[in-house]
Amino acid sequence: xxxxxxxxxxRGTAEGGGPVEYRVPVAPGMVVLDALHxxxxxxxxxxxxxxxxxxxxxxxxxxxxxxxxxxTCKTRMDALPADRPITVAPMRTFPVIRDLVxxxxxxxxxxxxxxxxxxxxxxxxxxxxxxxxxVQEFRRCIECFLCQDVCHVLxxxxxxxxxxxxxxxxxxxxxxxxxxxxxSRTGLLKQELGIGLCNITKCCTEVCPEDIQITDNAxxxxxxxxxxxxYDPIARFLKKxxxxxG
Amino acid sequence: MSNALGPGVRGEKYETxxxxxxxxxxxGAGLRAAIEALSRGASVGVVCKSLLxxxxxxxxxxxxxxxxxxxxxxxxxxxxFRDTMKGGKYLNNWRMAQLHAQEAPExxxxxxxxxxxxxxxxxGDILQxxxxxxxxxxxxxxxxxxxxxxxxxxxxxxxxxxxxVYMECAVTRLLKDGDRVCGAFGYWREQGRFVVFKAKxxxxxxxxxxxxxxxxxxxxEYTGDGMALAYDAGAELQDMEFVxxxxxxxxxxxxxxxxxxxxxxxxxxxxxxxxxGERFMQRYDPKQMDLSTRDVVxxxxxxxxxxxxxxxxxxxxxxxxHKPADYVKxxxxxxxxxxxxxxxxxxxxxxxxxxxxxxxxxxGVRVDAETASATxxxxxxxxxxxxxLHGANRLGGNSLSDLVVxxxxxxxxxxxxxxxxxxxxxxxxxxxxxxxxMLVFFERxxxxxxxxxxxxxxxxxxxxxxxxxxxxxxxxxxxxLAELSERSRRIHVEGSRLFxxxxxxxxxxxxxxTVSEAVARSALARKESRGAHSRTDYPKVDPExxxxxxxxxxxxxxxxLAERPLLLPPAELQALxxxxx
Numbered sequence: 001x002x003x004x005x006x007x008x009x010x011r012g013t014a015e016g017g018g019p020v021e022y023r024v025p026v027a028p029g030m031v032v033l034d035a036l037h038x039x040x041x042x043x044x045x046x047x048x049x050x051x052x053x054x055x056x057x058x059x060x061x062x063x064x065x066x067x068x069x070x071x072t073c074k075t076r077m078d079a080l081p082a083d084r085p086i087t088v089a090p091m092r093t094f095p096v097i098r099d100l101v102x103x104x105x106x107x108x109x110x111x112x113x114x115x116x117x118x119x120x121x122x123x124x125x126x127x128x129x130x131x132x133x134x135v136q137e138f139r140r141c142i143e144c145f146l147c148q149d150v151c152h153v154l155x156x157x158x159x160x161x162x163x164x165x166x167x168x169x170x171x172x173x174x175x176x177x178x179x180x181x182x183x184s185r186t187g188l189l190k191q192e193l194g195i196g197l198c199n200i201t202k203c204c205t206e207v208c209p210e211d212i213q214i215t216d217n218a219x220x221x222x223x224x225x226x227x228x229x230x231y232d233p234i235a236r237f238l239k240k241x242x243x244x245x246g
Numbered sequence: 247m248s249n250a251l252g253p254g255v256r257g258e259k260y261e262t263x264x265x266x267x268x269x270x271x272x273x274g275a276g277l278r279a280a281i282e283a284l285s286r287g288a289s290v291g292v293v294c295k296s297l298l299x300x301x302x303x304x305x306x307x308x309x310x311x312x313x314x315x316x317x318x319x320x321x322x323x324x325x326x327f328r329d330t331m332k333g334g335k336y337l338n339n340w341r342m343a344q345l346h347a348q349e350a351p352e353x354x355x356x357x358x359x360x361x362x363x364x365x366x367x368x369x370g371d372i373l374q375x376x377x378x379x380x381x382x383x384x385x386x387x388x389x390x391x392x393x394x395x396x397x398x399x400x401x402x403x404x405x406x407x408x409x410x411v412y413m414e415c416a417v418t419r420l421l422k423d424g425d426r427v428c429g430a431f432g433y434w435r436e437q438g439r440f441v442v443f444k445a446k447x448x449x450x451x452x453x454x455x456x457x458x459x460x461x462x463x464x465x466x467e468y469t470g471d472g473m474a475l476a477y478d479a480g481a482e483l484q485d486m487e488f489v490x491x492x493x494x495x496x497x498x499x500x501x502x503x504x505x506x507x508x509x510x511x512x513x514x515x516x517x518x519x520x521x522x523g524e525r526f527m528q529r530y531d532p533k534q535m536d537l538s539t540r541d542v543v544x545x546x547x548x549x550x551x552x553x554x555x556x557x558x559x560x561x562x563x564x565x566x567x568h569k570p571a572d573y574v575k576x577x578x579x580x581x582x583x584x585x586x587x588x589x590x591x592x593x594x595x596x597x598x599x600x601x602x603x604x605x606x607x608x609x610g611v612r613v614d615a616e617t618a619s620a621t622x623x624x625x626x627x628x629x630x631x632x633x634x635l636h637g638a639n640r641l642g643g644n645s646l647s648d649l650v651v652x653x654x655x656x657x658x659x660x661x662x663x664x665x666x667x668x669x670x671x672x673x674x675x676x677x678x679x680x681x682x683x684m685l686v687f688f689e690r691x692x693x694x695x696x697x698x699x700x701x702x703x704x705x706x707x708x709x710x711x712x713x714x715x716x717x718x719x720x721x722x723x724x725x726x727l728a729e730l731s732e733r734s735r736r737i738h739v740e741g742s743r744l745f746x747x748x749x750x751x752x753x754x755x756x757x758x759x760t761v762s763e764a765v766a767r768s769a770l771a772r773k774e775s776r777g778a779h780s781r782t783d784y785p786k787v788d789p790e791x792x793x794x795x796x797x798x799x800x801x802x803x804x805x806x807l808a809e810r811p812l813l814l815p816p817a818e819l820q821a822l823x824x825x826x827x
Contacts, residue, residue: 040747052466074587127363
């Protein structure tokens with residue numbers, strides 16, 4: 001293959017940096033992560049990139065490609081305009097450590113605050129597939145944090161202290177809607193993770209590489225639960241007892 | 247994680263952390279070990295090279311094997327034991343195979359109790375699917391993302407229990423006090439600072455060595471670290487000649503070559519054909535056909551390609567499109583997306599192209615079946631880094647169950663060992679030597695690129711230590727490895743210590759070269775064909791060799807090989823093995 005692509009990759013640290021141009025030979029089916037590996041292997045051995053599976057399963061290689069939050073392992077070079085350089089920048093919402101590697105430790109701190117799965121006492125562990133289909137959707141999350149990156153509450157307003165972000169609403173939805181879970185996390189959602197700050201612009205849903213319907217299937221039902229618990233606790237109690245699930 | 251961010255023990259030159267049990271690796275085995283050790287009251291630290299939740303377990307697709315008998319009522323641990331031994335060509339550690347088969351169902355139930363959501367049967371139980379070499383439907387699964395479900399469940403459980411996780415931290419050396427292991431030395435990938443861990447017990451859970459081959463399903467992390475660390479510390483490695491090539495990796499386009507195509511495609515009814523449209527497995531295993539064991543299917547595809555009957559891009563065709571599209575998308579969603587997005591193939595409409603890819607290491611640290619302890623005091627190993635359970639060939643689905651069964655056992659034994667053992671002291675000299683080894687790469691004004699040496703290592707292993715082996719190739723491979731070893735001593739690293747992948751690779755290469763040498767030497771020594779080890783110059787199974795494991799250990803000047811008699815199962819289990827399935 002003789003075609004060359006031009007990449008402008010952010011190089012730098014927390015102190016500053018900017019795009020550096022690299023020319024990379026293009027092979028059929030090549031993805032952006034392949035190009036970054038080529039740069040590491042031949043042009044810039046210290047280019048910092050996170051990756052693991054290279055198959056869209058681990059969620060490590062998130063970056064902003066031509067300004068869009070993407071998994072670089074699933075972003076085909078031939079899907080990007082060939083007439084201009086491809087820009088690759090780190091996720092903007094998180095502090096840069098070096099080059100494309102950002103400090104995502106805040107996400108792990110949020111995660112630790114979520115009460116675990118709490119099985120109902122005396123359960124026989126029988127569940128029907130229909131009842132777990134929607135929870136399995138949430139559990140597809142690969143923690144690429146692209147939804148956190150694109151969420152304007154975090155990206156534009158920096159509200160990491162008051163807001164959990166779409167990733168953790170998805171995680172909580174997976175616990176709250178688990179057919180055998182007896183815990184309640186609505187207090188956490190309302191008071192600490194600020195679910196009310198989300199105004200359902202669906203940016204998170206659009207960037208999810210796992211096609212999880214974050215807004216419609218996770219955030220909106222959780223907002224309803226918060227409303228039920230805080231403004232109509234009796235209705236919520238009855239729902240829980242009679243298992244309509246809502 | 248507070249410990250990871252806090253200051254080190256006062257008065258130490260390097261940041262220092264102390265734990266009863268230090269676990270290296272945060273995949274399924276490491277996390278299960280951590281949970282067990284914590285529940286026994288030990289203080290536990292887990293060190294991992296990547297972010298938490300990204301370990302290789304996340305890529306396991308098809309399922310976890312456990313004789314729950316939810317679908318096939320006749321299944322039980324005896325059948326699972328027999329299948330595992332048969333698949334491993336009876337070179338397995340029989341006691342590990344027995345414990346594994348007996349304990350796997352309980353470990354799966356436990357995952358469910360911690361929040362894992364497996365696919366269900368119509369009765370509401372955990373659904374199980376067929377897989378190669380398993381005589382019953384045995385694999386509990388979640389579509390084709392079982393590993394993700396498992397690692398998320400273990401990760402959340404461990405974090406809730408309060409494990410200290412040292413993320414993006416790499417261990418380069420085990421520290422010893424006399425004969426026993428008493429800690430580890432490593433560096434933070436982010437800042438490049440050095441760190442010392444003191445521990446009464448150390449559990450290796452670092453996975454395999456797939457990054458030494460060019461076509462591989464393994465990630466950058468799979469550089470044989472745990473095996474090399476154990477070897478350097480004086481422990482024995484075992485069965486290193488047995489490297490599993492998964493029969494179905496992607497072959498086209500070039501960038502995706504090697505990415506795993508789950509065996510669940512065949513488990514759900516997928517059919518292999520060659521360029522002529524023949525179901526070629528008829529020639530290699532007419533009884534089990536497409537669901538034969540991985541060693542057999544990998545050799546079959548390789549042979550079809552070599553003899554000119556390969557697919558367009560040098561593989562075989564794998565077709566599941568005769569099943570309803572909705573069913574395929576529901577049971578194999580990852581495969582559907584992977585092929586659609588990376589290869590422009592709609593697997594509900596036409597075949598995939600697949601070929602062998604380096605996938606798994608059956609060999610590893612020689613361990614005791616009950617306790618997962620290595621041959622060096624204070625050291626334990628579980629999961630892919632350990633040898634024994636799988637013998638000469640691993641059955642699909644037996645890896646995830648291995649992780650939780652022996653992860654738990656390692657964590658338990660490590661905690662008990664920590665209770666009995668006092669704290670050791672490594673002394674300053676070892677630590678200084680470990681630090682010097684990491685800094686030398688920057689001190690050379692110029693030299694070899696770690697990436698270039700790695701590319702040549704991958705080609706060497708692919709060419710000379712691949713699916714089919716012979717004396718001439720293996721000898722040539724060993725010569726090449728010696729040259730690469732020499733070149734690795736001249737590696738120069740550019741840039742700073744701040745998140746520098748070139749520097750990290752320079753160190754990982756040392757582990758890869760050690761383990762690659764152990765693989766090639768063991769493969770040269772075993773003059774027979776058994777399981778995943780195929781010698782064209784010794785094409786038959788040799789009963790003499792069936793009674794021996796090859797072990798590798800560090801000699802005073804060079805790598806030493808020895809043979810150990812295979813442990814024989816008691817009479818009642820031998821009778822069980824003699825029964826036909």
